[in-house]
Every structure is written in C-alpha cells, then in structure tokens.
Amino acid sequence: RDALAVTWTPAGTGPDGAAAIVGALLTPDGRADPFPLYARAHALGPVSEIADGRFLVCGHAAVDRVLRDPGFGPAARPPKDPGGAAGGSPSMARSILWAGPPDHGRMRSLISQVFTARRVAALRPAIEDAADALLDGLAESGADGRPADFMDRFAFPLPVTVIGELLGVPAADRHRFRRPAADLTEALELPALASPPGAVHADGPAGAAARELAGYFTRLIRERRAAPRDDLVGALVAARDAGDGRLSDEELLANLVLLLVAGFETTAGLLGNGLAILLDRPDVRAGLRSGEIEVPGFVEEVLRYDSPVQITTRVARTGGLTVGGLPVPEGGEVVLLIGAANRDPARYRDPDRFDPSRRDVKPLSFGAGPHICLGNGLARLEAAVALPRLLARFPEISAVPGAPRTRRDRLVLRGHETFPVRLVPS
C-alpha cells in the first residue's frame, strides 16, 4: 500500500470522471487551455482510473514517483518501426527516449559522457551571439513600429542554431533543419499514445523528415570519421568507435535525430511562454529589469506555470506494480499530466498564480528519473540568456492590439505558433 492510496478515485466513467477529463483534453478547447481540466483532475485526487488498466496521474508526488520507478518505462518499441522499415531510415524510435533497460543505460551513459555540463556551459558565448544576431533580425522586421513575429524571427530559429552549434553542423546548413525538425515533432505528440511511440509514417511529412535528417547525419558522421573534430557529433563518433560496441550505427543516428528534435519546439515553447508572462505581467518585467527578480527563479517559474511539455506516458513493464495504491497490470498505461503536477495545490500554494519569488520550485517539466531531459541545462541556459537580452534590447516591447498571439494546436507540446510584438511604442 502506498501513501497515495487514500485519494484514489475508482470511477473513471461519468461526466466528472477521469475518462471525461482525458476526452476533454483532446478537444481543441482542452488543448488551448488545459488548466481548468487539470483542476478537475486534482479534485478527483492524484491518481484516478480512466478505464481498466489505464490511469490518469496529476499529483506532483505521484507523477514524480512513477517517473522514477524502474518498473514503469516508455511504451515498448514497436517490433517494426514504419519510419525505419518502410523508409529505410531509422526514426527516433531506437533512441534513448523510448529505450528500456539495459539499452537505455548503455546508450545514455555514452551520450552523457560527451554531452556534459561543461560542454553546455561552453556554449554560452555562442548562445549570446546567436541571440544578438536574431534580435538584429527581429529589429529589422519590426522597424517603424511594424509588428514582428517573435516565434518566427527568434523563438524557433534560436534553438536550431544552438543545437546546430552543439552538434557541429556547419552554420550554412542549420536553416535546413527547421522544417524537418518541426515535421518530426509530430512523433512526440499525443498520437504517440495511439500509434507506436516514436514511429512515424513513412509516406507522411514526418517520414520524409526522418529520411532527410538521417541522410544528413549519415554524411556528417562519415565526415567526422574522416576528419575528427571535438563537436558533439565528432565526440559521439569517437566514443562509438572506441571499440566497446556500446552504440550501434543505427542507434547513433537515431539519437542524433532525437537531440535535434527534442530541443527544438520545446525550447521555442519555453521562450514564447516566457515572453507571454513578460507582456502580461508588467510587475514581473520591471522586477527582472531592476534585478529584483532573479533570472533563474523566473525561468523555473515559467517552466512550472506553463510547461512546454505537458504530458508523458508510461507503461508497466511487469505485473505487481501499484500507482496510488491501485494495482497496475503488466502493460497497463499511465498518463502523466506534467502540466497538472506543476500546478498541484498540494505542492504549491496558489498554484495558478505566476510567482517568481516562490521557493523550492521543482517543476517536472523536464521529467524525472532515468529519462530526465538530457538537455535541461541547455534549455535553461538558452532561456536565461535570451529573455533578459530581449528585454534589454527592447524594454518597451508590447503585444499588438488586434493581432493576437496564437497557440499551436497541440496537447503534449505547449507553445505559440505566432506571437506578434511591437518592439517600440507606436
């Protein structure tokens, strides 16, 4: 029996049950504003049953526990990955994101050996330069008080540029990644709940994107073998070739594609969600500019309040597991509402209020446990560099009356599609 057992709600059905909440989350209104639905989920308790063998988890402690429990893992990789089998190229399905033990640990230890905190910290000057260059472009497109699109001109290009720098992709090639990375992001979305996770349909845009990226990285790997370099691709190739056979060629490719895709829309989402706060809360903007509000605390609170990743799922690898005291059968699925856990009233006082002065903020936005986001340090650094620079450059940046920002119609990845801003007062 675990401590959460007392609050388990057995009734998944009915207008107020967990199944109705999941159904509502899948509607356009639910996707646009999931937070009232999260409040309804909290009213049911940290864990509720959706249907036989499927559970909805919204409590902070419960989501954290499932993510750390080695008994639960990402849904098993499909025996035949359509993206790979039909398209002749591996999609991300063979990457760490969907791997279980022992493959996950084997691959992850090798990748973290080269994707280190030191390598991330060393990227700071490159992030600053990239942000400044993009701010120049933003200024140009917003000259004379014209509206400029923050997402198109800044939030989407910055992460692609930074990941390109990290991986060692030549600057001239980086613009080529934006579209395929966006197309492949489909594989991270909720259809992943229904179709095999990580699999992409070979004849759709995501299949074409997987082939394009795999082709590109295959060439880059060949180049690094011929002429070693100390970028991430070069370092991974060297580690891979060290002779202990810890990473197959196919896995190397799948993980490179994952690294490109995983940090793209997520980080763009964080930048746009952060800007939304700055425009909606003049007090927060003033506090950041005066130094009263510290940048890291601001970034953590943006992550908590409006997480770029709202949901993940887990499957019970074995029988005999429980969640919230409920027995989960082998293969039973658990839907983890990260965005709701971040607003759990049992964990945060007044959770729907953005408050950068909170102490002990531990958002689950990067997950937890063995699959915790490998790029979390990089994403935090990008936001901490970019948003204050934006404010310093355009202290009077504002929304454009009559030109509303639009959200991407997605549930798992929460961010804006367009975000018109005026850089100087008109």
Ligand code: HEM
């Ligand atoms: C995994 C969120 C940026 C690389 C994850 C997971 C989450 C997440 C929630 C865990 C998924 C799960 O357990 O089901 C985010 C957010 C980001 C971000 C919110 C930006 C704000 C990045 C960046 C990179 C990256 C910049 C790399 C350049 C990865 C990788 C994994 C991962 C490789 C798989 C780790 C594993 O399975 O062991 N991310 N991510 N992410 N992320 Fe991120």
